Amino acid sequence: MSVGHTAVTTEPVVRCGDATEDCGIREVLDRIGDKWSVLVVVELARGVRRFRQLQRATPGISQRMLTLTVRRLERDGIVTRTVHPTVPPQVEYELTAVGHSLTHLVKALADWSAEHRDVIARARREWDAEHPGAGIR
Amino acid sequence: MSVGHTAVTTEPVVRCGDATEDCGIREVLDRIGDKWSVLVVVELARGVRRFRQLQRATPGISQRMLTLTVRRLERDGIVTRTVHPTVPPQVEYELTAVGHSLTHLVKALADWSAEHRDVIARARREWDAEHPGAGIR
DNA sequence: CCGGATCCTAATCGATACTG
């Protein structure tokens, strides 16, 4: 396959004593690893958004999931929720400082994805070809 | 709450036309957003590992989940799987070049987590205090 | 417009038992 990575005997880039401690990586992933959080954050990175705006900008999300998503983000201090007591009601969501710093991380994710999606797609096709009828999805 | 982030009207760090396109972020998260992948990758970042070694280094993972996890990572070209036809059987897992590059991304995750975990934990406690009996978990 | 409450389905994961 000629991936030819330069024999790294020990280059523990991540550096935490053991996978046991999990570095806190799981915390981040529990926060943004779900189906919708990053998409909402990405949209909010473009500016203040109302509930409906967020829903329209995130095709496929249900009302329920959007509610849950923004609630969790609010709880973690990643977005603020501002209710304007008008009629009809108007609620605005906005990234906090932490939320904005998160967008940089999201950018890193997007960059990595863009950089490797082709290679990975190819590897996947090859694997699927060599393993016919493997239910690994 | 005094988060006081500097009024960012439009600083689209992420830059993809719309959350609609999702940048491919979802691809990454579908790959490493699960419960165990990153932990396995972190352990493999420290060197070549056998199946049992991975399982011992990842407390709580079941045999089944480890199998599924390494299979998916192999399929995506993130790890290689080498079977030594000895007895008892011996299978070694090793990061590919893509896998190693992923390690850097994981480090970014770990760094961000370390940098914000306290603030987030505090925000969460405050939210929970202000919203008694909210089943948001 | 915003979102809570309810019901239901599908995916995920863990435990256990068994095989080469």
Add this chain to the structure above:
DNA sequence: CAGTATCGATTAGGATCCGG
């Protein structure tokens, strides 16, 4: 040792109806 197979529990997520 390194898996596969099966089952059950838990969870995430979608659809829908309703209320402020």
